[in-house]
Amino acid sequence: MVSLLHTLRDHTDEVRCCSFSPSLLATGSGDKSLRVYSASTGFTELPFSPLTAHGYGVHCCCFSSCGGYLLSCSTDGLALLWSADTGELLATLEHPSRSPLRVCALSPDSSRMLAGACDGTVAQWDFRSRKLLSCSAVSEASVVACCFSPCGQMFVSGCTNGDLKLWDLQASLLNSQKDAHDLGVTCCTFAPQFTIEECALEFRLASCGQDSRLKIWIVAQDERDAWTMKLLHSLAAQSAPVLSCAFSPDGELLVSGSVDKSVTIYNANLGTLLHTLKQHDRYVTAVAVSPHQAVIATGSMDRSVNVWRMGGELGETEAEAQQASCQGRKLPVHCRLLLADWTEEDVQNWLCEEGLEKLVDVFKANNIDGEELSRLSKETVTELGIESVGLRGRLLRRVNALKAEQNGSEAPDHFLCPITRELMKDPVIAADGFSYERESIESWIRGKHKTSPMTNLPLRTTLLTPNRSLKMAITHWKSDH
CATH class of the missing domain: 2.130.10.10 (YVTN repeat-like/Quinoprotein amine dehydrogenase)
Structure with missing residues (x-):
């Protein structure tokens, strides 16, 4: 609705x-x-x-x-x-x-x-x-x-x-x-x-x-x-x-x-x-x-x-989604249950809500519940055998957004360096169009990596541009939290 x-x-x-x-x-x-x-x-x-x-x-x-x-x-x-x-x-x-x-x-x-x-x-x-x-x-x-x-x-x-x-x-x-x-x-x-x-x-x-x-x-x-x-x-x-x-x-x-x-x-x-x-x-x-x-x-x-x-994903108003989710726990994300308390079924329902139906069988086979979902990282997602790089990235973005939703004080995902996953202090833009913490991307480049950490494609240049707008946004967020 x-x-x-x-x-x-x-x-x-x-x-x-x-x-x-x-x-x-x-x-x-x-x-x-x-x-x-x-x-x-x-x-x-x-x-x-x-x-x-x-x-x-x-x-x-x-x-x-x-x-x-x-x-x-x-x-x-x-x-x-x-x-x-x-x-x-x-x-x-x-x-x-x-x-x-x-x-x-x-x-x-x-x-x-x-x-x-x-x-x-x-x-x-x-x-x-x-x-x-x-x-x-x-x-x-x-x-x-x-x-x-x-x-x-x-x-x-x-x-x-x-x-x-x-x-x-x-x-x-x-x-x-x-x-x-x-x-x-x-x-x-x-x-x-x-x-x-x-x-x-x-x-x-x-x-x-x-x-x-x-x-x-x-x-x-x-x-x-x-x-x-x-x-x-x-x-x-x-x-x-x-x-x-x-x-x-x-x-x-x-x-x-x-x-x-x-x-x-x-x-x-x-x-x-x-x-x-x-x-x-x-x-x-x-x-x-x-x-x-x-x-x-x-x-x-x-x-x-x-x-x-x-309203909700299927068209409910916020109140209707809240009521429906608490009648049988079919929509755990709307019920605001702690992620650690989610059952395997809750996780599978969440995957369907997020348009990740292709991963349901993989999660079933690995018995992933809420606690394990919260611990997923780039490395552990690869171990699940998900071949599509795009699908793995989408899953991780959804998990990070979910954790941020359950913890209002957690920094937005785009404030975190893609390499260290920590809040950026001096964000810079690399040739791939992504923003990184300066120290992290410089270390990456010094280590003879001439490819993008995000795309694996060659970097046309190692020139880094300060992202002042992002730095300002992070500063404003930190002052509010």
């Missing part, structure tokens, strides 16, 4: 975009303003809101991964960088030809800012220096969609002519899907996670367009290091152009908004429709999913923003 929590009606023109940080919701509108709300206090508007430096309507906004910065772009040809803590305007980034900007994005490590323009170009700026790095022609049509890959080493552009293109950071074309959407692309977004199979990277990309379709693509690197894009699902539950789409933080759900005034929620793995929401009076132009809560925001031409709460 999905329930409506709030309806925000502060904008005086159509809502064109919305974006979540871990603690905030930002919305942008044709009324030239951005509004910022606190997700922790019932979506009350912050004192410094609205933000009003744009000269024309706001088309897109997005938060940095740490939540400390907000980027917006507008028909005025400007991308503006704001402090999410104070609302202070930190930087004004002007497109070289002052072409209207339709979409903007921040890289996962917040090292780059990207904006797509109506003249078919994509401009990139360095986050730290705020200097223009490049302005590259990627299409003869308007660029209306763009997003960085989760590794931060590539980006995708979508245009009004219907093409989707994959680029490296130097704007060299890696793959092109001509006419991916008939009549034009409207939005694209990567799932946050990616998998590694036999030393090859694999991402999932969602796109939507004027053809009334929401599509999920597999973006993968083949054995020749060439990049491919293959269609996984073409979803047609909406009867009019689909204007926006967003993955849930775990990549399991995909949300979209349409001209038919509906919001749809799909199982992204199976391509099955789970929910259809029809509370907006006009086109649904924007959707966003909170990174840490089961909350969705949808914006519309009716000038409103609806905030929704998603």
Whole structure:
């Protein structure tokens, strides 16, 4: 079940975009303003809101991964960088030809800012220096969609002519899907996670367009290091152009908004429709999913923003899930039983909840209960005989998330160094796009390891870049705990 929590009606023109940080919701509108709300206090508007430096309507906004910065772009040809803590305007980034900007994005490590323009170009700026790095022609049509890959080493552009293109950071074309959407692309977004199979990277990309379709693509690197894009699902539950789409933080759900005034929620793995929401009076132009809560925001031409709460995995409300789990202990994670008290059956039910049904027989054969589940590590998972590297990684991420859920003070997984599994003090970004504790990755490289600790692929360079945004986020978390 999905329930409506709030309806925000502060904008005086159509809502064109919305974006979540871990603690905030930002919305942008044709009324030239951005509004910022606190997700922790019932979506009350912050004192410094609205933000009003744009000269024309706001088309897109997005938060940095740490939540400390907000980027917006507008028909005025400007991308503006704001402090999410104070609302202070930190930087004004002007497109070289002052072409209207339709979409903007921040890289996962917040090292780059990207904006797509109506003249078919994509401009990139360095986050730290705020200097223009490049302005590259990627299409003869308007660029209306763009997003960085989760590794931060590539980006995708979508245009009004219907093409989707994959680029490296130097704007060299890696793959092109001509006419991916008939009549034009409207939005694209990567799932946050990616998998590694036999030393090859694999991402999932969602796109939507004027053809009334929401599509999920597999973006993968083949054995020749060439990049491919293959269609996984073409979803047609909406009867009019689909204007926006967003993955849930775990990549399991995909949300979209349409001209038919509906919001749809799909199982992204199976391509099955789970929910259809029809509370907006006009086109649904924007959707966003909170990174840490089961909350969705949808914006519309009716000038409103609806905030929704998603229930349990099978659609229950939170109260229904709690009641069901305590009647027979079928859903132990919702019942908040201590992990050490889980039976083997509890563990197997949890695997099914997390979409890890393939591992049930393996866990049965090894008699793994809650206590043993809590002790799983990279080494012991390998000993279970799970051949798929991607499946092993997914299992470990789910276990770490489960332990964090049962211990609210435990650090988020992305704050921990992948090598030592300890809270990072000086995080740096390696050439593989992952962040590590500086001392750990330097030791790894000095030990004649020239491959990524996460992917086993060769590191193109041993250069390490400080991840200041992540360091700031860790500092904020430590002060709160």
